Amino acid sequence: MPLLRRARAAAIGTALLATGALAIPQLAHADAVRDVSAGCVQGGPVLRYLVVFPDGTTSADAASRIAAACGGTTIYYAQIAVAVATSADPDFGQRIGPDRAYSAEAVAYANDRRVDAGPKTDEVPADRDGLTTGSSADSTRDLAGQQWDMAMVKANRAHRIDEGSHRVLVGVLDSGIDPDHPNLTGELDRSASAGCVTGAPDTSESAWVPTTSSHGTHVAGTIAAADDGSGTAGVAPGVRVASVKVVDDDGYIYPEAAVCGIMWAAREGMAIANNSYFVDPWVFTCADAPGQHVIYQALDRAVTYATRHGVLSIAAAGNAGVDLTDPGQDSRSPDNVDSDDQVQRQLGPDCAQLPAGIPGVVTVSAVGADGVKASYSSYGLGAIDVTAPGGDPLQRGQCVLSTVPGGYARSCGTSMAAPHAAGVAALLASTHPDATPAQLRSMLDDEADPIACPGDYDLNGTGAQDAYCTGDSTYNSFYGHGMVDALAAVAPAATATTANQAQQSHPAEPAQRATTTPHATKPAAPPGATYMPSQSAGADPATPTSTPAPTPVVPTVPAAPVTPAGGPVGGFALLGNW
Numbered sequence: 001m002p003l004l005r006r007a008r009a010a011a012i013g014t015a016l017l018a019t020g021a022l023a024i025p026q027l028a029h030a031d032a033v034r035d036v037s038a039g040c041v042q043g044g045p046v047l048r049y050l051v052v053f054p055d056g057t058t059s060a061d062a063a064s065r066i067a068a069a070c071g072g073t074t075i076y077y078a079q080i081a082v083a084v085a086t087s088a089d090p091d092f093g094q095r096i097g098p099d100r101a102y103s104a105e106a107v108a109y110a111n112d113r114r115v116d117a118g119p120k121t122d123e124v125p126a127d128r129d130g131l132t133t134g135s136s137a138d139s140t141r142d143l144a145g146q147q148w149d150m151a152m153v154k155a156n157r158a159h160r161i162d163e164g165s166h167r168v169l170v171g172v173l174d175s176g177i178d179p180d181h182p183n184l185t186g187e188l189d190r191s192a193s194a195g196c197v198t199g200a201p202d203t204s205e206s207a208w209v210p211t212t213s214s215h216g217t218h219v220a221g222t223i224a225a226a227d228d229g230s231g232t233a234g235v236a237p238g239v240r241v242a243s244v245k246v247v248d249d250d251g252y253i254y255p256e257a258a259v260c261g262i263m264w265a266a267r268e269g270m271a272i273a274n275n276s277y278f279v280d281p282w283v284f285t286c287a288d289a290p291g292q293h294v295i296y297q298a299l300d301r302a303v304t305y306a307t308r309h310g311v312l313s314i315a316a317a318g319n320a321g322v323d324l325t326d327p328g329q330d331s332r333s334p335d336n337v338d339s340d341d342q343v344q345r346q347l348g349p350d351c352a353q354l355p356a357g358i359p360g361v362v363t364v365s366a367v368g369a370d371g372v373k374a375s376y377s378s379y380g381l382g383a384i385d386v387t388a389p390g391g392d393p394l395q396r397g398q399c400v401l402s403t404v405p406g407g408y409a410r411s412c413g414t415s416m417a418a419p420h421a422a423g424v425a426a427l428l429a430s431t432h433p434d435a436t437p438a439q440l441r442s443m444l445d446d447e448a449d450p451i452a453c454p455g456d457y458d459l460n461g462t463g464a465q466d467a468y469c470t471g472d473s474t475y476n477s478f479y480g481h482g483m484v485d486a487l488a489a490v491a492p493a494a495t496a497t498t499a500n501q502a503q504q505s506h507p508a509e510p511a512q513r514a515t516t517t518p519h520a521t522k523p524a525a526p527p528g529a530t531y532m533p534s535q536s537a538g539a540d541p542a543t544p545t546s547t548p549a550p551t552p553v554v555p556t557v558p559a560a561p562v563t564p565a566g567g568p569v570g571g572f573a574l575l576g577n578w
Contacts, residue, residue, distance in 0.1 A: 040070035040089050041070070041090060041091065042088045042089065044088045044089065044090050045088065046087070046088045047087060047092075047103045047106050048074070048085070048086050048103060048104075048198070048254070048256060049084070049085045049086065049092065049093070049101045049102065049103045049256075050082065050101070050102050050103070050104075050255050050259065050295065050298050051066065051082070051083040051084070051085050051096060051100055051101045051294075052082050052083075052100050052294055052297050052301075053065075053081040053082070053083065053100065054081065056081070057078075058078070059076050059078050062078075062083050063076065065096060066083060066085045066096065068095070069087070069089075069092050069096035070087055070088075070089035070092055071085040071086060071087035071089070071092050071096070072086050072087065073085055074086055074198060074199055075199060075200035075201075075260075077259070077263050079263070079305055080263070080298075080301035080302055080305050081301070082259060082298045082301060084198070084199030084200060084259075084260070085101075098290065099293075099294075100294065101294065102291045102294035102295055104252075104280060104281050105254070107281075107336070107337055140230045141230065141231075142229050142230055142231070143408060144156070144227075144233050146401050147400075148369055148389070148398060149222075149388075149389035149400050149401075149416075149420065150233065150235065152371065152483065153235060153389065153420050153423075153424065153485065153486050154485055154486050155233075155234075155236075155423070155486040155487075158427065158486035158487045159227055159233070159237070161487075161490045161491065162430065163227060163237045163238035164224075164236035164239040164427050164430040165238060165239060165429075165433070166238060166240055167430075167433070168236075168240065168271050168272075168426050168429045168430050169192060169239070169240045169269065169270045169271060170224065170240070170241050170242070170270060170271065170272040170273075170274060170422055170423075170426050171241075171242050171244045171261070171264070171265040171272065171273040172216055172220045172243060172244060172419075173244045173246050173258070173261040173262070173265070173273055173274060173276075173277070174215055174216030174220075174244070174245070174246065174247060174274070175210055175214075175215045175245060175247040175251075176195075176209050176210035176211065176213070176243050176245045176247075177193070177208075177209070177210065177216050177241065177243035178209070178210055178403070178404075178405040179205065179209060181217060181221075181403050182230070182231065183221060183226045183228075183232060183233075183403050184217070184224070184226070184241070184403060187220075187224045187225070187226060187234075187239070187240055187241050188240070188242070189240045189241065189242045191203075192240075192242040192268045192270070193208040193242045193244065194207065194242075194244055194264050195208045195245040196244060196245060196257045196258075196260035196261045197245060197257050198256075198260075199254075199256030199257060199259065199260050200260060201264050201267075207245065208245045209243070209245075210245075210405055212249045212250075212251075213247065213251065214409070215411075215415065216247070217403050217404050217405055218400075218402045218403060218411055218416070219274060219276050219415060219416075219418075219419045220234075220241045220403065220419075221234055221404075221408075222234055222235065222400065222402045222416060222419040222420060222423065223239070223241055223274065223419045223422050223423045223426065224236055224237055224238075224239050224240070224423065224426070225237060225403050231403065232401055232402055232403060235419075235423025235426070235427070235486055236423040236424075236426040236430070238430070239423075239426045239429075239430065242268065244261045246258055246261040246277070252280045252335075252336055253277045253279055253280055254279070254280055254281075255279050255294075255295045255298060256298075258275075258277075258279050258299060258355065259299065259302045261273070261275075262299075262305075262306050262313070262355075263302055263305070263306065265306055266305060266306040266309040266310075269310065270310075271310065271311065271425075271426065271429040271440075272311070272312050272314060272422050272425050272426050272429065273306065273311050273312070273313045273314065274314050274315075274418055274419050275314065275315040275355050275356075275361075275418070276315075276413075276414070276415035276416075276418045278316075278318055278356070279299065279355065280334075280336060281333065281334035281335050281336045281337075282295070282330075282333045282335075283320065283330055283332050283333050283335060284327055284330050284333070284347050284351040284353055285351065285352060285353070285354050286348065287350040287351070288348075288350045289350075295354065296352075296354070299354050299355055299358055300358055300359075303358045303359075303360055303361060304360065307360050307437050307438075310436070311437060312362065312429075312437040312441060313355060313358075313360065313361045313362065314418055314421050314422045315361050315362070315363055315364070315418060316356065316363075316364060316415050316417060316418040317353075317356055317363050317364055317365045317366070317377060317378045317383070317384060318353050318356065318377075318378040318414055319376040319377065319378070319413050319414055319415075320376075321375065321376050321377065321378060321466075321467065322379075323378070323379060323383075323467075323477070324352070324353065324356075324357070324363075324378050324379065324380035324383035324384075325380040325381060325382060325383050325477075326380075327347045327351065328346070328347060329344055329345065329346055329347065330344070330345055330351075331343075331345075333345070356383075357383070360441075362385045362386065362425070362441055362444065363383055363385050363480075364384070364386055364388050364414065364417045364418045364420075364421045364484075365379055365388075365390075365414065365417065365479065366387065366388065366389070366390025366391070366412075366413065366414045366416065366417035367387050367388070367392075367417070367451075367479070367483070368389075368390070368391055368392025368395025368396070368398065369389075369391065369392070369395045369396040369398035370392075370395040371451070371483075372392075372457070373454075373457070373467070373469075373478040373479070374390050374391065374392040374394075374395070374412070374414075375392055375393075375394045375460070375466060376392070376412075376413070376414075377414055377417070378414070379467065379469070379477045380477050381471050381475075381477035383477075384477065384478070384480035385441070385444070385480045385481060386421055386444060386445065386448045386479070386480045386481050386482065386484050387417065387451065387478070387479040387480060387483055388417040388418070388420035388421050388424075388483065389416070389417060390412060390413055390414050390416045391410070391411070391416060392459075393412060394459045395459070399412040399416070400412065400416040420484055421484045423486065424444060424486050425440055425444055427486055427490050428440050428443050428444060428447075428489045430490075431489060431490055443489070445480075445481040446481070447485050447488035447489060448481040448482035448484055448485055449482045449483040449485050450473055450479075450481065450482040451473075451478070451479040451482050451483055452472075452473035452476070453469035453470070453471065453473075453477075453478060454478075457469060
């Protein structure tokens with residue numbers, strides 16, 4: 001197991017193909033049945049596992065196999081034959097099969113105790129200029145004039161035509177949404193919200209509200225903050241959002257939480273699922289590596305199922321500033337251990353940042369206020385679908401202004417870019433209520449404003465190129481098909497034409513991604529990994545389901561005081577202010 005934390009993996013048992021951290025809270029839907037007659041060891045830390053089974057495995061069979069391996073079933077997603085289980089037995093992974101079980105918690109334990117690696121830290125420095133303490137006057141002031149990002153995607157012009165339909169539900173798979181924020185109270189669907197940190201959905205409000213992070217509230221505001229003349233406005237203020245909490249209090253998004261969030265989106269009939277994160281503990285998950293292939297299979301199955309049940313998944317490209325098609329070396333994984341225990345590894349073509357690297361997911365890069373790829377944004381020809389504003393400290397020092405608990409704040413990152421694309425997709429779902437995820441993806445691509453590769457990409461002024469853009473003016477590695485366009489999504493003539501083209505081009509939902517320009521695709525799943533749901537597994541088919549680019553014209557944004565967050569936005573780590 002060369003990719004695992006060696007000392008801690010040995011301490012927990014070499015049979016565990018696992019990495020991770022955190023003690024486990026009481027689990028929802030926990031099955032207390034344990035088979036202790038087979039010599040099970042119950043004295044170790046109770047660890048959470050993701051378990052993949054063959055297609056057709058029934059719930060009863062899965063529970064029986066887990067119990068026989070000295071574990072308890074937290075939940076079983078029969079539609080995709082994936083379970084979340086817990087066990088205190090160090091041999092659980094070996095008993096159930098090392099090619100089937102993975103724990104993202106195990107490697108942070110040494111001698112049966114957790115070693116604290118601290119919170120996840122992959123942030124883009126926040127723009128703190130102009131922030132002031134809040135006041136009653138600030139809370140009711142119109143801040144839309146400071147939203148340069150909304151002008152860039154033409155959302156302010158789109159709102160004059162259509163703000164989106166309330167029947168469209170967007171899942172914010174993140175750190176929770178503040179239910180009391182005045183710009184979000186009317187847009188938040190509490191009945192469709194759930195906490196997924198344990199791997200099983202918990203609909204109690206305490207499970208899905210934010211605790212240690214303002215990130216999810218910021219993302220939700222970019223998508224759908226009310227356009228009511230006070231505070232900020234979202235791209236699609238007429239749609240609903242659901243809080244799907246997949247982030248634990250230390251900022252980690254473990255595979256079982258991501259699977260739960262994606263499956264919940266399908267169950268609740270969400271049209272769009274925004275994923276502004278990467279799945280821990282591997283910055284890049286390698287589909288052919290021991291243990292990591294379990295993560296890839298489970299996420300691929302969940303995304304495939306959700307797509308076939310009407311959910312378009314959108315994800316941030318990441319803030320590592322690397323070419324996703326050739327990322328080179330990774331020295332930050334696993335990311336839930338001390339830095340001196342991380343392993344430097346060479347990444348191959350089977351390694352991808354998840355969920356962005358799953359076929360069918362729309363991957364979004366970020367640009368700054370000058371309309372140029374943000375310095376931190378990852379890129380890649382065939383990996384990036386579209387681009388959107390994420391802000392960049394090196395471009396006018398501007399980050400993206402949005403809602404946070406207690407007020408409003410700015411944040412930079414591809415986490416901020418993805419919800420702009422999700423908002424535009426929500427407008428498309430509003431104007432094309434019968435469109436499939438493939439058709440929505442096609443329209444999002446087709447209606448994007450192309451951006452050519454920059455002639456000179458030297459943001460820090462060193463005289464050397466910071467990254468190299470490949471492709472042509474209509475499709476390239478920095479911007480994909482171009483800047484997402486909210487106005488095109490609601491303009492009747494444009495949308496009618498594009499809808500007809502999409503219907504002809506995509507008569508049925510394909511298993512793999514569809515594109516309008518031939519180019520390389522995201523890494524394919526290993527043989528046998530792509531999962532097609534089967535009714536025999538308990539699936540419910542009725543479940544809701546390069547020329548230099550001209551300098552972009554971006555409106556000047558006046559510097560004005562902004563109500564700050566109740567806590568520091570920069571204190572949380574996802575994919576922007578990560």
